[in-house]
Amino acid sequence: MSDALLIGISARIYHPITPVADIGGIFTRTLHYLEQSVAHWVLQPDALALMIPPVEREGLLQPSEVSLADYAQRLDGLVLQGGADVAPESYGETPLAPAWAGDRVRDRYEIELFNAFVAAGKPVIGICRGCQLINVAFGGTLYQDISTQVPTAIAHVDDARYDNQFHEVSLVQGSRLAGLYPGTHRAEINSIHHQAIKDLGRELNIEAVAVPDGLIEAVRWRGSSYVFGMQWHPEFMAQRQLHPDQLDGRPILREFLDAARARRRA
Template sequence: MRPIIGISTSENNNENTLSHQYVKAVTKAGGIPVILPNIAEHHELESLTNMIDGLLLSGGGDIDPTFFGEEPHPKLGLIRPNRDEFEMYMIKDMLRMDKPILAICRGCQILNIAAGGDMFQDIYSQIDEDLLQHTQVAPISHGSHFVHVKEGSLLHQITKVQKFKVNSFHHQANRHIATGFQISGTASDGIIESIESTVHSFVLGLQWHPEGMLPNGDQHAKAIFQSFLDACKKS
């Protein structure tokens, strides 16, 4: 049986939207993608988490800072509270059941917040150091900076390297990592690029977009999705 993968969506003008690259990535790796609306009735979500074998948290807009005890920074962008609440519920239930999660870009941040961590609302105004360009103007398929990988981490086991190039499309980033998680990848300027659970079988958050690098045959992106689907087959 091919595992069923729930993929979270963005909201725009009363529509749920999702890049088809996520669907293609899951399908190519051997899964059946199911696109998830941002359901407000939380009492109905347990049947949804029971149905899916894995959760893919997609990228998108900014996150409501009140979820981690802060108020809006002047550089905070558009937020969708319904999406935040839906994803946080899904994350907590998937963690409870120890089902695999792959969290991408914004997904990496909401994963950390749902588990008890926090984040920078805007890295360029909240960090007093020179930073790389984390919102690249190059195509999504282009790796614009390096990620340095923690030896022995899940990310290291998947990619089998300690340094590789990734794309970058974010102005927010994780700050304090939740208990039970570790940092497994950083940019050369210290921005957290990857987090992972140390107590679950497969929970991996990536600040970049591996689905966008797949069309050019990026082997690390391919390995990430294949490892996620392999874990979902076992869940």
Template structure:
């Protein structure tokens, strides 16, 4: 069975919360849990532990998924917050540490939404703190009411891995549930996809790893079932990731 480590989302102490109000909770959203756990895959939620304990757990993992959630804190990429966008510095510290260890392991890494933005920041890139107000002539990439029913076209970079996974997919759509996006691309990263209507970066890959081994997407494949065949097949992306995981694991045997 393949073991896939998944970064945690956090809920911090909140006296108004009925359950475990004064405690910090680590969690995974249920659609994500279902997406990363087809038959033969054991999803493992990775807690924020002491270094040596975390190392022991990560050693047992075959691949890593960094899930979406809260904004990255602007100070994590050397900027000051604008307006209300303060982000989640505690989660940033945890996930940046986790990503470093995952990359050093040489095992496959997939970042989803925030997870893609995290990769960009890790490699020295920056973000638009609020795409709608900081970018001109930009599409609506997030609508709180419509949520995972928002979609737009995606254009895959010719010759790169996503154009191969989604061969012949011209004018295809992805969902869109983000208000932050890549501003300056990090070192050793390349653009794998963008929104053709406004140029927002929709997928990135790490050029120092084998093709497709480390990449991130801005959309939420785990929510694609909401729009069905109106968006690209989310299973193809995860199938590719698992094939990378299997190949990497066989190299260790």
């Protein structure tokens, strides 16, 4: 494993709930963590997964002499994992409801991290929130709540079913995503998001849309390096026996890791 790819995964952030004295123990501290299945999805015989802790020179996080650009220089690729909502302030709006306020601290950290990897020409893949974050980093906006702002949309989240909630997507023919699945026009993916891309970010192409409501489900950057975002969770689908209509995430992971290898060789 001495020459294994080093793939960074952005951290989720747990912020202590006040008053912390009523909780006690570790939950009085800010926690940086990742969802286990994301790391297991990335781990391959020639790829290691590493969580990248948030660091910030100004703001609410503890300042550090280490910058996120240092991680971008040393690592081979970045996975932006799912989690809390993107804060509306991050794309120039105010929350329509308190529950949709999102995590502005995490937004600042992940946008800086994303920009550092793009500047270094390293590949980036975004899962669910990560897809939305990519869109916002390129100047796009989000629906703060699909059911409120797009009342004709299908159900994209069901808390009771969680990763057993599925719907169809249509792959944009001629796109690189469609090229990973020759002959496939539609497929089923899991759906665990109440927010979605509204206005598309700069230089992004749409590669998949939900059926039948047409909401954006996958995007890819037209720029000089690999940047791909998807609204579904391939790491959850990797843990189950898929039926033929469900989208296997392995071709997406292979493409991402191939891009990381090519960048390392370059």
